[in-house]
Each structure stands twice: as structure tokens, then as C-alpha cells.
Amino acid sequence: MALGEFELIERYFKRPVRRAALGVGDDCALLTPAPGMQLAVSTDLLVEGRHFLSTVDPARLGHKSLAVNLSDLAACGARPLAFTLSLSMPRVDEAFLAPFAQGLLALADEHQIELVGGDTTAGPLTIGITVMGEVPPGQALLRSGALVGDDVWISGMLGHARLALEVFRGQLQLSGEAFEHARRAMECPQPRVALGLALRGVATSAIDLSDGLLGDLGHVLRRSGVGAQLRLADLPRSALMAEQQDEVQALCLLTGGDDYELLFTAPPSRRDAVRAAAQEAATPVTLVGSLCAGDGVQVLGAGGVPLDLSGRQAFDHFRS
């Protein structure tokens, strides 16, 4: 007989309660936020064929489902506390569930957070996670705080997930090893939680790069009422990326999507503080441009000539 809904939760997702006052199994979970903290809440929905391929390793899918949500907390400078999981699956498939739960809960353990509630049902494979974190009042990193003259910074490397996507789409060829590297970036993103925490009080704004650099930077610019100038040559790229044709590099770096790096802004007077935060979080950061009066993004290419960005847009889950 197939596992029912309750046995499924019991077997794969129920664990001893640690920080929550009450965990999985009642009508609600109960959390006790630290006194005086604000609660940061974010939610993401992953649909098969749209956000992941049916061939993905379930453990990596479990990891990524939580990682993309933790990335939102990171961009807010919030410390993760707990999450809920909604899982719709065509049938109870233990060969899927066991590694999925393992990948999901391993990342949860890494960040010392608990799964406090969930819902499972039959249906198309869909994963919904809502994550909760805490941040002292007034210290959250918002999209709206960037100022003219601020530096623009990016954590880590950009574009690997897009490289892997182009291989899956048959638009690009990579060696086996290079493809594995790019695919790992796409399937196992590392949320920059430690960096987000270290940037409290340092960054004037932050966002996580999920839809591509141009699109996500655009959100910060609109919210903050400023423009930006970036230098293409300054964008952080790996040796693998540097080997690609110029056009592929520009595509992956500027509009790649699925990077889950942080883009943040800070005054030039705080460069030492930014570098100290990056060191504390053991996360590389790169200075890629600056904010100016006006709106929109100008990207300077070879010889300081602005690139024509018309036709390049952010990834939209209803359009792409």
C-alpha cells in the first residue's frame, strides 16, 4: 500500500523540535521570535519544467528549493529561523522523497533552521516554500536605500547557471567537467546568508540576483530613484566564463538568472567596511560600478563604449 499523507510527513519531514515552540503535526507551528525583532517573510514556488527539469537529482532539488528562499532572507540581512513546505507530487514516490528531504534538510541544518509546517498533496510536481527570519527593526537591507554616488558590488561569480541552461537548450557545448561545474551552480546555489548579515549597517541596499543582473539591478534603481553605470570588464567571472565568446559572456553575466548572488550598494567611504564584511562572511565581493542621478543602467563595454541593451530583459516566468 502506498504511503499516506500523514505517514509521508512522519517518515521524511518530521524531526525533533529545536528552536520552535511547537513543530510539525498540529494545526499550526508555534515560533517564539526574539524580543524586539522584526519578522522577515518570503515565499517561492518551483514548478517542474519551468524552474527545474524532470531529470534533476532530487537531493539537489531539495537543496535549491530552500536555497532560493534563504537567498531572499540574505538579501534582506535577516537571520533565518524556520520554513514551511508545500509539496504537490503526482504520486508518493519514495525514490524521490528520500533524497529530496535529505537535500532540503541538510541545507536547513547548515543554517540551523527548522521545517515547522507543511502540506502534501497529489498533483503536478510543485514545491512551495515560505521562509521566516528575523532582523532588528530598521536594519533590514531594502531595495529602496541606494543613493547617488554609491558603489555597486556583487558577491561571487555570475552566469554559470545560464551557461548550463544554454547547454541543456542545445545552444552551447561545454566539456564534461565544465558542464558539471556549471550545472552544479544552477542546481546547488549557495544562499549568501552570512554576507547579508555582515552587511547590516554597511550596505545601503541589497537584492539577490535571481532574474538576471540587469533586471534585478533595475528593481533597486526604480525603488531608490537612481541610475547606474557598470563596466562589463569588471563583472566577476570564472576562468570557465572567461573562455566563452564575448556574446555568450555578456548574455550570461548581464541577463543570466538563477545566480543567487547578492547585489548591494554602499558609499565609497565604506569600502573597507564592505571588504571586512566579505571577509567575515568568507564570501568574495567585486566592485562593479556606481550609482548616478537619473534612471536605468548603462553598461560600458570595450573602450568605454556603452553597450546597446535594447532587447535584453530580465527573465520573466510568464514570458520566457
Place this chain on the structure above:
Amino acid sequence: MALGEFELIERYFKRPVRRAALGVGDDCALLTPAPGMQLAVSTDLLVEGRHFLSTVDPARLGHKSLAVNLSDLAACGARPLAFTLSLSMPRVDEAFLAPFAQGLLALADEHQIELVGGDTTAGPLTIGITVMGEVPPGQALLRSGALVGDDVWISGMLGHARLALEVFRGQLQLSGEAFEHARRAMECPQPRVALGLALRGVATSAIDLSDGLLGDLGHVLRRSGVGAQLRLADLPRSALMAEQQDEVQALCLLTGGDDYELLFTAPPSRRDAVRAAAQEAATPVTLVGSLCAGDGVQVLGAGGVPLDLSGRQAFDHFRS
């Protein structure tokens, strides 16, 4: 051109921030819980064809998607604060979205809660909501607090949603007016939030009836380590239900599902307090049985003879 993800959220779901410190549109929403309160969190996922029919009125679907989540807070005795929405749809369909948002947000307004975050994507029609509420520490109504000798109470009426389902399945015929009445119960359940709040300090345990009386009562009994005896004749039923054949009544009342009434327990010495709470919440309640030592449920039928309940089980979203 079709609406994109950002315009969609802007047009249908973004509203002025009221109680949240920061609403929709950043990486996270920010909430400021009242000092000293615990946070109650619950999540539910609704899938087309499983939890609702493709023919359902979108406004009713919006209402129900939030109602089933508020019902979990009600069963916990928590006051609703805010919710997040994850919405996957085959395409951006404004004829669906406008009434869906209207039904959803009307119920949110009724309970003075805010939509603080969300994610929309293309995919099979799936609605995921996570709701957050607050409750003073130690006052949450849990499944585990029921005691031998307690009364068992139920709010409202049972079984109308199941009557409607049996009509949709072609197993039952009802007059047009009766069907509309039953269908409204299935599609527009009213979460018993006021009753849950009024029962703090009165009820020893509570659960909301989503999977059917026998199954949900079973959760309370297992968590509390007690058994229960109910009288079938005492179960609350409408005039419409009382007209049905005995077998149909037993099916709908005992295993119906989708009722979203509260089942709760309280000592016989608190009957006046229970009735006062029900009056305060303007919600009818009915005394239907009592708890005893042992485990499982015994239901007494005509002449006090126990019913044979073998083969009757709770609704399971992977089995039914």
C-alpha cells in the same frame, strides 16, 4: 502583450501597507509581532482537480484558499496577522485573476490581515498560502491537551460540502436550491476565527475539520492519548441533511471533509464558559460526546448500538 509577473502582482495583489512594516515588493516582507507573542504558522496547497474543480467561481476559490488557512489559525486560537500567496497558473488570465483576487482580499479585509509576499509563475493551476498569526505563550489550543472526561464539541453544521461533492460525482441528486446551499458550504467555508479566540483558556484541545470528523478527531485522540464516544443523533445537521437517507447522513457527518468547523474539547465544568464563548463569537456549538480512557472513536447509532466504522476512513489527498 500579456501581463508579466511584476505587473500582475502590482495590478491585482499590491495594496497599501497597513500593519506590516514592509509589504509586497522587496525581497522579504517585514512584520512586527506584538511584544511577547508567539507566532502561529500554517500552510496549505490547493491543486486543481484535487481540491477544487476547474469550473469553480474564481472569487469563491480565492475566498476558500485563504479560508482553509485561517481555519488552521482558528483551531490554534491564534489571531491572524498576515499571509503569503504562491500562485501557479497556465497563463495570465485576467478574467480569472480579477475575481480570484477580489474573493481572496475580501476575506483578508474581513479578518484585517495583509498579503505580505508572494510568487507567481506559469504552471498547472496551484495555490499555496502560508498564514501567520499570533497567540500569547501557553494559550494556543493544541491537539494534545484533551483529557478523559472532557466533553467533545463541534461548531456549526457538518456534511454540506460532502453532499455537494456527491452531487458532482453523480452519486446524489438535490433540488437546485438545496444544491446551491450545499455548494456554497463547499466553496465558501467560513473559518471560525472568532470562536478559536474566544475558546482560549476554555478548550483543552481543538482541531479544524478538514479531512472529516472521524479522521480529525482521531488526530486529537492519538495526540492526547484518549478515546471518544459520540452519539450519531447528536451531530449537528441542517434540515437539508436531516432529509437525506440515513446512510448518506452517516457518510457526510462522519467522514465528510471540507467542513472547516472546529472540533474542541473542554471539561463538563466549563459548559457555561463554552456557551459564553460561542455567544461572544456568534457561532453555534453542539455537544456531541465525551472522552474516555482508551483509544479510538466509538459512535453510537440508533438505540445506543455502536456503529461498525471499519472501512470508514479520513480523506487522504493521496488515497481518495
